[in-house]
Amino acid sequence: KQEVTQIPAALSVPEGENLVLNCSFTDSAIYNLQWFRQDPGKGLTSLLLIQSSQREQTSGRLNASLDKSSGRSTLYIAASQPGDSATYLCAVRSGGGADGLTFGKGTHLIIQP
Amino acid sequence: GAVVSQHPSRVICKSGTSVKIECRSLDFQATTMFWYRQFPKQSLMLMATSNEGSKATYEQGVEKDKFLINHASLTLSTLTVTSAHPEDSSFYICSASVPATETQYFGPGTRLLVL
Numbered sequence: 001k002q003e004v005t006q007i008p009a010a011l012s013v014p015e016g017e018n019l020v021l022n023c024s025f026t027d028s029a030i031y032n033l034q035w036f037r038q039d040p041g042k043g044l045t046s047l048l049l050i051q052s053s054q055r056e057q058t059s060g061r062l063n064a065s066l067d068k069s070s071g072r073s074t075l076y077i078a079a080s081q082p083g084d085s086a087t088y089l090c091a092v093r094s095g096g097g098a099d100g101l102t103f104g105k106g107t108h109l110i111i112q113p
Numbered sequence: 114g115a116v117v118s119q120h121p122s123r124v125i126c127k128s129g130t131s132v133k134i135e136c137r138s139l140d141f142q143a144t145t146m147f148w149y150r151q152f153p154k155q156s157l158m159l160m161a162t163s164n165e166g167s168k169a170t171y172e173q174g175v176e177k178d179k180f181l182i183n184h185a186s187l188t189l190s191t192l193t194v195t196s197a198h199p200e201d202s203s204f205y206i207c208s209a210s211v212p213a214t215e216t217q218y219f220g221p222g223t224r225l226l227v228l
Binding site for chain 1: 119147149154155156157158159162172206208216217218219220221222224
């Protein structure tokens with residue numbers, strides 16, 4: 001059974017810093033990996049999706065990497081801003097097509113103004 | 114981007130009643146939708162996979178007779194929590210997969226409180 005772990009569980013940094021969020025998964029046979037953002041009491045916003053054949057994806061100040069063989073992914077946030085404060089979730093899809101996602105518990109990020 | 118809506122956003126009900134939650138894909142057709150549940154400070158857990166025109170596939174430990182799922186069209190799936198109890202209080206969130214990209218887009222969620 002796939003398990004997803006995110007480290008750290010919480011992180012608080014001053015505005016402007018670059019930071020890295022970590023995600024690991026136990027079964028490397030994944031179809032893709034997705035990073036989401038969740039604001040308090042809200043739904044999820046998809047940030048980046050990395051297919052199993054890819055090694056990284058970039059969107060603006062965000063860069064996500066994937067090392068499938070070691071079961072790891074990182075989300076790099078450059079020049080953090082207070083608006084980046086949220087919970088960041090990592091999720092993997094283990095099968096193609098119709099399989100649902102397995103989520104980590106998330107990293108609660110606070111960017112101090 | 115693809116938009117998924119959920120209704121209602123929040124519901125409070127008495128123990129023993131049934132609650133229906135709707136999930137709609139607004140600008141794309143979704144042959145598959147997913148239902149998740151999130152308890153406080155826990156990760157989202159997949160409850161079931163909803164396939165248009167066929168029976169839903171439930172995850173281990175999820176009672177199919179308690180959580181009724183209907184996916185009657187390519188843009189609508191419903192989750193009915195039957196005879197709700199306080200332990201069913203949770204955040205229920207649906208998602209739909211965009212066929213071309215297989216990215217999952219999530220609805221805003223429904224917060225259920227059973228008194």
